[in-house]
Amino acid sequence: MSDDDAGPDRDDSLDQVLGAVGPRLRALRQRRATTLAQLSRATGISVSTLSRLESGQRRPTLELLLPLARAHQVALDELVGAPPTGDPRVHARPVTRHGRTYLPLTRRPGGLQAFKMIIPPTPASEPQPQVHEGYDWMYVLSGRLRLVLGEHDLILAPGEAAEFDTRTPHWFANPGPGTAEVLTLFGPQGERLHVRARPRDR
Structure with missing residues (x-):
């Protein structure tokens, strides 16, 4: 199968991953009992943008997801529901x-x-x-x-x-x-x- 044949499948998979981000963001915020206004102050992202992200009307970008991951204290991979990949070992410096x-x-x-x-x-x-x-x-x-x-x-x-x-x-x-x-x-x-x-x- 050529790369061109695989393209639509990859696009569908990416759309599914990004489409699941909004409900996950809403669930994280509600679990932490945080309002949109509070989250806006913590991230610098406007309330309207946060609302559109959670409803799926705004496509999530790295610039939006990074401050949200920090505010919710979760890894970026967890925020987007990415499968575990790479070396699982911890190589942090003492x-x-x-x-x-x-x-x-x-x-x-x-x-x-x-x-x-x-x-x-x-x-x-x-x-x-x-x-x-x-x-x-x-x-x-x-x-x-x-x-x-x-x-x-x-x-x-x-x-x-x-x-x-x-x-x-x-x-x-x-x-x-x-x-x-x-x-x-x-x-x-x-x-x-x-x-x-x-x-x-x-």
Whole structure:
């Protein structure tokens, strides 16, 4: 079969994919209980354009879909319903912050994120509890992890896990002697930490 013979079939397939974007956009917005006006402010796309996209009267373009994918915190492939293709392995680069190395284990933007943390020993660290919205889960692969959670001061050994509401003041470090490796799961709120205010000296 020649490329010319396959052309109409490809066009029909593309039209089907693009035609399904509008209902998917509407379902995502309604699931997040977001109005068109709120989504317009978040993306910079006019309410009328958003309405026409959802109704199928406006053909979706990359310039429109990218800010919508960010606003809905989904991958672009998921937004258009594209089949999974390519290498499924995650090749994200490790990031080092305050001596700790974070290896991303997921690549989907937004939503639940998984990391492997490599934490050097800092036995003399002074706890500095922090709070933020969300819920954290931590699992110790090797080494030891000191977790200060509210009034609790715990040492987690390999094979032990902890989960907690992150609105509770919490702090963690590696008491040594060796390096600790920890798996952690958290949502996007987990990236916005706020140091808990200390009482003023009287």
